[in-house]
Amino acid sequence: MLVRKxxxxxxxxxxDNRGKIVELTDLLKPYHLRVLSTKDLLLPDPEETGSTFIANAKIKALTAAQASGIPAMADDSGFSVAALEAAPGIYSARWAGPQKDFNLAMQLVHYKMIISKSDDTQAWFTCALALAWPDGYCESVEGYVYGRVVWPPRGDNGFGYDSMFVPDGKNMETFGECNINRKKLISHRADAFSRLVNRCFKGRNFDGKRLLSFRQK
Structure with missing residues (x-):
């Protein structure tokens, strides 16, 4: 199977999510790319009509690549809570409403957990990353981080649902309290990015020189 580099x-x-731009730009630093966003290029956001994280990531990446004529990477991610049967999941952003108020979204998660009468605090983040080219070729991967829900939210370093999520492990910090350097090592986005690197970036020269477009997987 051929995989494009x-x-x-x-x-x-x-x-146009500032938090995602910061995290992904930081992860991309070793590859010496000029990184732009759809906001920089004044590109509109497509309608996310997919039923999975990967489907929505592909829609966004392909739309941006074809509109700009430049390879594009898109993230579609969400927060899932076991007690809520994996909700909000792909609807995580919608729970924040048109104003993208994630304080409201976290309150909604907390309220729904109370009325569920479940003691299960297990939760996880999912991140799908899609890398698309203007000719319509696309590679996609999915990454995860597991942990639990806490209330009240703690910390202002993150975004989205970060302040109510403690990842598994000995460290009891929420993602909202977590230093960005630690978070980039353990997050769902870092997990997905490492998978995409292994598939499409591995072997790329760190001085930015081009390699052949295809390799044998």
Whole structure:
């Protein structure tokens, strides 16, 4: 099976979410790419009509790549709670409403957990990353981080549902309290990115020189 290598010097991040832009740009630093966002290019957001994280990531990446003529990476991620039967899941952003108020979204999660009458605090984040080219070719991966819900939320370092999530392990910090350097090692986005690197970036010269577009998997 042929897998396309990322050989462009420029990459578009198909998001206007500042938190995602910061995390992905930081992860991409070793590859010496010029990173732009759809906000930089004034590209509109497509309608996310997929029924899975990967489907929505592909929609965003392909739309941005074809509109810009530049390879594009898109993230679709969400927060799932065991007591809520994996909700909000792909609807995580919608729970924040049109104003993207994630304080409201976290309150809604907490309220629904109370009325569920479940003691299960297990939760996880999922991140799908899609890397698309203007000709319609696309690679996609999915990553995860597991942990539990806490209340009240703690910390202002993260975004989304970060302040109510403690990842598994000895450290009791929420993602909202977590230093970005620690978070980038253990997050769902870091997990997905490592998978995408192994597939499409592995072997790329760190001075930014182009490699052949395809390799044998």
């Amino acid at each position: 990322m050989d462009s010097e420029v990459l578009v991040l198909a998001t």
